[in-house]
Amino acid sequence: MSRWLSFARLWALLVKETIQMRRDRVTFAMMIGIPLVQLMLFGFAINTDPKELPAALVAPTQDRFTRAMVGALELTGYYRFVAPDATAAEAEEMISRGDVVFVVTVPSDFGKRVEKGDAPTILIEADATDPSAASGAISTLGTVAQQALQRETGNTSADPAALSVVVHKRYNPEGVTQYNIVPGLLGVILQLTMVMMTAMALTREIERGTMENLLSMPATPLEIMLGKVVPYLGVGAVQVVVVLAAARMIFAVPMMGSLSVILLGIFVFVLALVILGYLISTVARTQMQAMQLTFFFFLPSLMLSGFMFPYRGMPGWAQALGEIFPLTHFLRLIRSVMLKGADVHTVAQSLLALTVFVLMLSLAALMRFRRTLD
Amino acid sequence: MSTPAIEVSELTKRFGERTVVDRVSLSVAKGEIAGFLGPNGSGKTTTIRLMCGLLQPDGGSGRVLGHDILTERGAIKREVGYMTQKFSFYEDLTIEENLSFVAGLYQMRRRREVVRDTLKDLGLWTRRGQLAGSLSGGWKQRLALAACVMHKPRLLMLDEPTAGVDPKARRDFWDEIHRLAADGLTVLVSTHYMDEAERCHRINYISYGTLVAQGTVEEVVRDAGLTTVVVTGEATSEAANKLRGAEGVDQIAPFGNTLHVVGRDGEALRRTVARVAAETGTQVADAETSLEDVFIQLMGDARDNMS
Numbered sequence: 001m002s003r004w005l006s007f008a009r010l011w012a013l014l015v016k017e018t019i020q021m022r023r024d025r026v027t028f029a030m031m032i033g034i035p036l037v038q039l040m041l042f043g044f045a046i047n048t049d050p051k052e053l054p055a056a057l058v059a060p061t062q063d064r065f066t067r068a069m070v071g072a073l074e075l076t077g078y079y080r081f082v083a084p085d086a087t088a089a090e091a092e093e094m095i096s097r098g099d100v101v102f103v104v105t106v107p108s109d110f111g112k113r114v115e116k117g118d119a120p121t122i123l124i125e126a127d128a129t130d131p132s133a134a135s136g137a138i139s140t141l142g143t144v145a146q147q148a149l150q151r152e153t154g155n156t157s158a159d160p161a162a163l164s165v166v167v168h169k170r171y172n173p174e175g176v177t178q179y180n181i182v183p184g185l186l187g188v189i190l191q192l193t194m195v196m197m198t199a200m201a202l203t204r205e206i207e208r209g210t211m212e213n214l215l216s217m218p219a220t221p222l223e224i225m226l227g228k229v230v231p232y233l234g235v236g237a238v239q240v241v242v243v244l245a246a247a248r249m250i251f252a253v254p255m256m257g258s259l260s261v262i263l264l265g266i267f268v269f270v271l272a273l274v275i276l277g278y279l280i281s282t283v284a285r286t287q288m289q290a291m292q293l294t295f296f297f298f299l300p301s302l303m304l305s306g307f308m309f310p311y312r313g314m315p316g317w318a319q320a321l322g323e324i325f326p327l328t329h330f331l332r333l334i335r336s337v338m339l340k341g342a343d344v345h346t347v348a349q350s351l352l353a354l355t356v357f358v359l360m361l362s363l364a365a366l367m368r369f370r371r372t373l374d
Numbered sequence: 375m376s377t378p379a380i381e382v383s384e385l386t387k388r389f390g391e392r393t394v395v396d397r398v399s400l401s402v403a404k405g406e407i408a409g410f411l412g413p414n415g416s417g418k419t420t421t422i423r424l425m426c427g428l429l430q431p432d433g434g435s436g437r438v439l440g441h442d443i444l445t446e447r448g449a450i451k452r453e454v455g456y457m458t459q460k461f462s463f464y465e466d467l468t469i470e471e472n473l474s475f476v477a478g479l480y481q482m483r484r485r486r487e488v489v490r491d492t493l494k495d496l497g498l499w500t501r502r503g504q505l506a507g508s509l510s511g512g513w514k515q516r517l518a519l520a521a522c523v524m525h526k527p528r529l530l531m532l533d534e535p536t537a538g539v540d541p542k543a544r545r546d547f548w549d550e551i552h553r554l555a556a557d558g559l560t561v562l563v564s565t566h567y568m569d570e571a572e573r574c575h576r577i578n579y580i581s582y583g584t585l586v587a588q589g590t591v592e593e594v595v596r597d598a599g600l601t602t603v604v605v606t607g608e609a610t611s612e613a614a615n616k617l618r619g620a621e622g623v624d625q626i627a628p629f630g631n632t633l634h635v636v637g638r639d640g641e642a643l644r645r646t647v648a649r650v651a652a653e654t655g656t657q658v659a660d661a662e663t664s665l666e667d668v669f670i671q672l673m674g675d676a677r678d679n680m681s
Contacts, residue, residue: 209462211462213458213462213463216451217476218448218451218479
């Protein structure tokens with residue numbers, strides 16, 4: 001017994017381990033804090049059956065039948081008409097940019113046809129880039145619209161042929177999940193490697209004691225930052241080529257937009273990531289802490305960016321929180337360009353958001369950088 | 375006399391509540407080898423870092439090579455060579471790669487030739503492709519020194535450069551330092567080896583953040599005003615027991631079969647030792663006070679001031 005397992009020795013080891021665990025504040029805080037934060041955050045934020053999806057209504061004659069139907073659709077909780085009186089061109093622009101998930105088009109002769117008893121038609125266009133996000137809304141659509149119309153006309157006799165709803169699943173008619181996931185994966189892969197690699201780079205200098213030497217020589221903070229960041233941009237470029245080639249050749253993801261817009265978006269995104277990594281490395285004291293901070297950032301951005309779960313399905317506060325992650329903006333950009341063929345004007349907002357990240361993070365990183373060893 | 379290479383006054387540095395460097399004033403003349411001595415944790419490294427612009431002082435001011443240590447850090451970094459206590463070049467780079475990195479950071483011209491000459495001077499030309507991490511302690515130290523002087527600094531700051539280096543390598547290292555100083559380089563070197571202190575032109579002794587003694591070795595020993603006697607014989611350990619805490623005795627240190635007894639009050643010391651020698655049958659002789667005796671005395675005094 002005492003030869004293999006002595007309680008005194010085991011106890012000594014346990015005490016020492018507990019003390020060390022308590023001394024490492026960052027790790028300790030993360031062990032307690034992360035599960036709690038994530039439980040609350042993700043538990044409330046994630047919703048695989050999104051409600052209140054933004055929709056646009058194109059109805060040249062806003063008659064009472066249209067209003068009744070729109071009202072009934074909103075009552076289901078799935079639709080929220082953010083643009084109740086859009087032109088066809090405006091609606092096209094909005095769905096392409098991702099501002100709305102649905103465009104409901106009610107033809108101008110709709111009212112007449114209802115009154116005549118002539119089978120009326122409405123067109124629902126759904127953004128199917130994320131096949132799972134819109135499925136709930138689409139499935140309820142036909143019945144709800146039919147019932148609303150019947151109530152309005154006072155015709156209670158069930159007449160299935162009365163309303164025909166045409167559903168267009170835009171951008172991804174077959175509902176292939178890979179089309180949505182693979183471009184997103186590019187963002188996730190870049191984020192994990194870029195942030196972590198750069199976060200470790202500077203902390204390694206501090207941990208090995210080479211930082212003292214580096215600082216005693218005439219190198220400016222800007223030079224040190226660029227020196228750390230640029231090599232990883234090169235690594236990122238290789239990853240981009242690999243993932244884009246695989247998306248094309250293995251997963252057959254369509255490439256609707258221009259490659260140059262995609263590359264521009266990737267460049268700004270990667271720049272934001274490496275500078276974020278650099279910022280982390282000015283905060284972390286050890287490589288271990290740098291890694292923990294990276295994961296602390298990585299998990300929520302994965303969950304709240306719309307990569308794993310529909311962004312539109314999250315409550316408002318969670319969507320607002322999702323906006324602070326560069327990944328959210330990058331996903332919007334690459335999905336719009338690759339799957340919807342969006343041009344540079346359509347994704348300007350996402351590009352701008354990413355640029356703001358780059359500027360703010362650079363400023364913070366340069367300010368955080370310790371020119372001295374203090 | 376020209377302006378000193380280092381002239382700092384009232385330098386103070388606090389880390390939280392702790393004052394690590396407390397109003398240290400220091401002056402080092404050009405071309406001088408200045409020893410910077412003190413026990414572990416006395417603030418030597420912090421003071422050096424303050425002087426070469428690696429730390430922001432909480433108080434005091436000063437000039438290094440004529441540049442203000444608060445506002446002209448860039449100029450100081452270009453003209454000072456600083457060798458850290460711990461080997462802080464890249465262990466995963468080869469010897470040659472490390473040197474060309476340093477040469478590049480100092481924007482040196484004809485970088486290739488400078489690196490080649492440095493490697494040849496060091497005797498590392500044939501091993502230039504070896505990873506720096508695989509070098510022995512002595513070689514690492516030589517490489518670090520070479521990298522620090524490659525850009526021809528006017529002042530060299532060495533922080534305990536010979537820790538963990540064998541006596542032969544230490545001797546060679548000091549010969550090199552004297553060669554550099556003869557060429558006009560000013561050197562500030564921190565150490566806690568007494569034999570190294572004696573190789574310096576002047577020494578500055580810092581203890582618990584305060585400068586407690588400075589001057590040449592002779593001056594420091596004389597100013598301390600200590601009397602030292604040596605007790606020899608069969609019963610030195612018995613004599614040691616009787617002398618401990620006795621009147622006039624400040625330090626007792628056994629050296630092999632002899633006993634060094636040191637005290638500030640010479641008369642009281644001699645009286646006490648003579649009495650104990652008679653009781654134990656040991657012999658007493660006068661001895662020279664060594665630098666080490668002085669330092670141990672200074673350390674004890676400083677600790678008394680702390681409490």
